[in-house]
Amino acid sequence: MRNRPDRMRRNGRADDQTFGAPERLFRRYTRLHYINGQFSNTGFSFDSPPSVTREKYSEAQDVIFSEADEFANWGVLSFRVADLPTSFPPENPLIRFFPRHVPMEDNFAHSEVWSDAIPATGGYVKPSKQTRKLFRALLSQRCVVEIIATA
Amino acid sequence: MPVAEGAGRLDAFEFPPLAENNAVGQAGQALWTRVNDQLGDSVRNSVFWTATILLNRAQMQLAALASLKSNWDTYGASAPNQVALDNGVRLLEHMTPIELSVLNIVPSAEGGVGFCFAVGNRYADIESSNEGDILGVKYVGTDMPVLIETDGSDASIEAALEQVRTHISA
Numbered sequence: 466m467r468n469r470p471d472r473m474r475r476n477g478r479a480d481d482q483t484f485g486a487p488e489r490l491f492r493r494y495t496r497l498h499y500i501n502g503q504f505s506n507t508g509f510s511f512d513s514p515p516s517v518t519r520e521k522y523s524e525a526q527d528v529i530f531s532e533a534d535e536f537a538n539w540g541v542l543s544f545r546v547a548d549l550p551t552s553f554p555p556e557n558p559l560i561r562f563f564p565r566h567v568p569m570e571d572n573f574a575h576s577e578v579w580s581d582a583i584p585a586t587g588g589y590v591k592p593s594k595q596t597r598k599l600f601r602a603l604l605s606q607r608c609v610v611e612i613i614a615t616a
Numbered sequence: 617m618p619v620a621e622g623a624g625r626l627d628a629f630e631f632p633p634l635a636e637n638n639a640v641g642q643a644g645q646a647l648w649t650r651v652n653d654q655l656g657d658s659v660r661n662s663v664f665w666t667a668t669i670l671l672n673r674a675q676m677q678l679a680a681l682a683s684l685k686s687n688w689d690t691y692g693a694s695a696p697n698q699v700a701l702d703n704g705v706r707l708l709e710h711m712t713p714i715e716l717s718v719l720n721i722v723p724s725a726e727g728g729v730g731f732c733f734a735v736g737n738r739y740a741d742i743e744s745s746n747e748g749d750i751l752g753v754k755y756v757g758t759d760m761p762v763l764i765e766t767d768g769s770d771a772s773i774e775a776a777l778e779q780v781r782t783h784i785s786a
Contacts, residue, residue: 508722
């Protein structure tokens, strides 16, 4: 059994909705979706707000931490807050994407990528399948591998 | 994905082995080697066999996805369902050896199957979703991605694959 790093525990801390543009957002990936040096957007889902782990309160390896070591062979990729378009798609902006800090007791850095309509509703608005597909592809072009997957 | 060792490979064909205690000894072994090499050449040089083997490999990769369980991506993704797999079979039936030779079949985190093509800095894919949609994308490097849309008909699938073919061959 491995020990969870203290930085991952919430320990009564309040959520922090201030994200800097250069801040990285981490996510697990499997080698299947890394094809000839390119990450396939089929490895991303925006069917609901996807979970990420924010750099401000974590390190890349925290994403594959588990007491039971169940993510041992997974990789970690990142994209930056600045990579989330604030108006999308460019030619007919309908949606904006933004990070939201959703801390968990055992993972304070846990966050989600949300989307809202333009003009804003203040809630979560699910993009159309076409918009999601374009956005997933855009993000896959910009993501960077932090830890290489071996499975 | 679990795929049988050697299955679907162009070099997986082999002439039936000769018994060790055969009556003609070294001559038999030499004949076996020559015939086996000729069989290999015939398969590799045959458009028909190349296409058949590539299609067979792709069908096995697709079939292997049927055994995936939900949450395979650890973020709660659905496993590909029968709708996505059946449309996947239709997609494969429209592919030529050009696409099949660079095809990667992967589960889609949005639920379904992704048919992905990455050559140099060119990328394209077509996703067959659990809801029955067939939708793709193509791009070069960091250029703005372009949608590849279908209405699910055979004609639109053929048109989408023609876009992929042109894109990855450019």
